[in-house]
Amino acid sequence: MADALIAAFDAVLSDLDGVVYAGPHAIPGAVESLKRLQTVGVGLGYVTNNASRTPAQVAAHLRELGAPAEDQQVVSSSQAAGDLMASMLPEGAHVLITGSAALAHEIELVGLKPVYSAAENPVAVVQGFNPELGWRDLAEASYVVAGGAQWFATNTDMSIPQARGMAPGNGTLVAAVAAATGKAPIVAGKPEAPLFHAAAKRLNADRPLVVGDRLDTDILGGNRAGFATAAVLTGVDTTQSILAARTEERPTYLLADLKDLYEPYPGVVDDGGTFRCGSASAYVVDGTVVVRGSDADLDAWRAACAAWWAAVPDATAAQSPKLEWQTR
Secondary structure (H helix, E strand, O other), X not given: OOOOHHHHOOEEEEOOEOOOEEOOEEOOOHXXXXXXXXXXXOEEEEEEOOOOOOHHHHHHHHHHOOOOOOHHHEEEHHHHXXXXXXXXXXXXXXXXXXXXXHHHHHHHXXXXXXXXXXXXXXXXXXXXXXXXXXXXXXXXXXXXXXOOOEEEEOOOOOEEEEOOEEEEOHHHHXXXXXXXXXXXXEEOOOOOHHHHHHHHHHOOOOOEEEEEOOHHHHXXXXXXXXXXXXXXXXXXXXXXXXXXXXXXXXXXXXXXXXXXXXXXXXXXXXXXXXXXXXXXXXXXXXOEEEEEOOOOOHHHHHHHHHHHHHHXXXXXXXOOOEEEEEOO
């Protein structure tokens, strides 16, 4: 284990959708990889933006899949929203719930009162993912937000992985209210750093590794928290989108899946502007990344990322370079 990537860390802070499971099914190899963490003395926490279920429900689902999960190992954006709102609103304040019963439960736990109508005089709105939400729910939220109430969102993920493919996420529902009101919410969950800090604190972790499939939530949030980050290719983002990532969203590591935690991670060496990783190499000329290797080889993509990111160190927007593949 001394040469494995995971040996450098004392905990894994793992996303769920797109990393551990897609829809109701576990991603191949994920459960076994999570179980193995205990055998190498590495802690495990789950950090999720899914606000439709309580942490206890999430943990129960993980256990059904065979993954190791105690309730306190799950830190959700609903919990983050509750903590944030409790710090900004008076105790007992009425909060319009535009989301699930799980979200309402977290709001109750911090001493606020969930309500479901503008007639109950809410001073705030909290919006979280719930597949049962409809137009009337979004309209009610819009009326209250437009009336001057503070607006909070658990997260703004624009998509969510499901067994049949990608589906609209909470961000699309938040965008509907934003379009109707011209306002923007305060976001509690990823990609904000406190959610990751809270998870690390629960595990007493000094050197956690954040693992996720999304650059705009998992990787950005982990980077903002000051932690090492690993992007896996089992969910939303791809080798191409990772290569094009803006600076804030660039991961420390690029992995195929969770099984790669137990493999040695190949170093990338800068050889006078040519970046070498394993048997692959890459360099940039006139805005084109020239890669010597196969596009099926992850080391080639790691070399390409290193070369492009060195050439464009301060990218405030995603930039996709031209790619030229040279096979030996």
